[in-house]
Structures are given as C-alpha cells and as structure tokens.
Amino acid sequence: LKALKGREDGKPILIIISDAREADRFISDKSHAFQTATEKFWPGALTLVATARANVPDELTAGTKTIGVRLPSDEAVRALVRACGGALTATSANPSGKPPARTALEVANYFSTNIDLIIDGGAATSEQPSTVLDVCGDVPRLIREGVITREQLEQNFRTLEVYD
Structure with a gap:
C-alpha cells in the first residue's frame, strides 16, 4: 500500500471497521x-486516534503506538468490511501528493496497472476529508478538521485542543 501510493514510512495507516465493537480489536x-466521540459522531466521517493494542503491527501505527479507527457512515462499505472480517486498512485513493480520486475511473487512472480490483460505489459524496481527532486522553485534540467541524466538536466537548 505504501509503495503503491509512494507514501513515506512514517505515516500510520487507518483502519475502517464494520461496527463500533470492532474497535476493541485495535484500541x-x-x-x-473516545466514548463521547463514538456516541455523537459514529458512524460518520470521524477518524479517532487512540492508543493501539500491543499486537497492532508497527506497519499500521508507524511506531506511534496509536491507531486511527473510523466507522464509515456508508452501509455498503460497512457490509464489505464486515464480509472481510470486520476491519480493513484504508487510505485516500491517490498517489501521495496528488488530489484524492473521487470516482472509480479516477482510481483506475491512478492505479489500473497495479491493482486487481476496483469496486465502483459511485462518486465520493463529500469534497472534504474525514475529521481526525486524537482521543488518547480525556481532552480530545483536533488533528484535522474535515466533514465534522471544529464547532460541532466544541458543542460536544467541554475542552478541545487544536493541533497546529
């Protein structure tokens, strides 16, 4: 995956899960x-960064001892993930430094000779990426604002740190 995307070794790889209980395998x-964020925003476009279990491979954590986990809102995606055992690695569908692919055709244009299968689930429904929130401690830290806004998070947490 890292070689396909031309991605640097120091970047962790996200896990998408089929239902909230699957997070226990990784966190x-x-x-x-974490509890507040999952109750308010899952399923949805919120990636939660939490302390990884000791058995989570360094290839996923990039040595950070944390893991990003997201429960997608798209039921078809969750069904696919469920059929594959409840969890899959995921990244944006683009080579590093290029705009994310929004359609199956754009994915094919980027990677067609290097991947075996593209599932066309229709065009991406949002221009924005998922929001990334570090929930390792009791005070959440906003790493990347995306579909879920800072204001929405501030409405649900007394304190919110913002990563600069």
Missing part, C-alpha cells in the same frame, strides 16, 4: 473522549 484504552 487498548477507550478514554471518556
């Missing part, structure tokens, strides 16, 4: 912030 400690 060692569910903080209060």
Whole structure:
C-alpha cells in the first residue's frame, strides 16, 4: 500500500471497521473522549486516534503506538468490511501528493496497472476529508478538521485542543 501510493514510512495507516465493537480489536484504552466521540459522531466521517493494542503491527501505527479507527457512515462499505472480517486498512485513493480520486475511473487512472480490483460505489459524496481527532486522553485534540467541524466538536466537548 505504501509503495503503491509512494507514501513515506512514517505515516500510520487507518483502519475502517464494520461496527463500533470492532474497535476493541485495535484500541487498548477507550478514554471518556473516545466514548463521547463514538456516541455523537459514529458512524460518520470521524477518524479517532487512540492508543493501539500491543499486537497492532508497527506497519499500521508507524511506531506511534496509536491507531486511527473510523466507522464509515456508508452501509455498503460497512457490509464489505464486515464480509472481510470486520476491519480493513484504508487510505485516500491517490498517489501521495496528488488530489484524492473521487470516482472509480479516477482510481483506475491512478492505479489500473497495479491493482486487481476496483469496486465502483459511485462518486465520493463529500469534497472534504474525514475529521481526525486524537482521543488518547480525556481532552480530545483536533488533528484535522474535515466533514465534522471544529464547532460541532466544541458543542460536544467541554475542552478541545487544536493541533497546529
């Protein structure tokens, strides 16, 4: 995956899950912030960064001892993930430094000679990426604002740190 995208080694790889219970396979400690975020925003475009279980491979954590987990809102995606065992790695569909692909045709234009299968689920429904929120502690830290806005997060957390 990293070679296909031309991605640097130091970047972690996200896990998408079929239902919230699957997060237990990857996360060692569910903080209060984690619980609040999942209750308010999952399923949805929110990636939660939490402390990884010891058995999560370094290839996924990039040595950070944390893991990003997202429960997508698209039921068809969750069904596919469920059929594949409940969890899959995921990244944006683009070579590093290029705009994300929005359609199956754009994915094919980027990668057609290097991948075996493209599933056309229709065009991406949002121009924005998922929001990324670090919930390792009780005070959540906004790493990347996306579909879920800073204002929406501030309405649900007394304190919100913002990563600069």
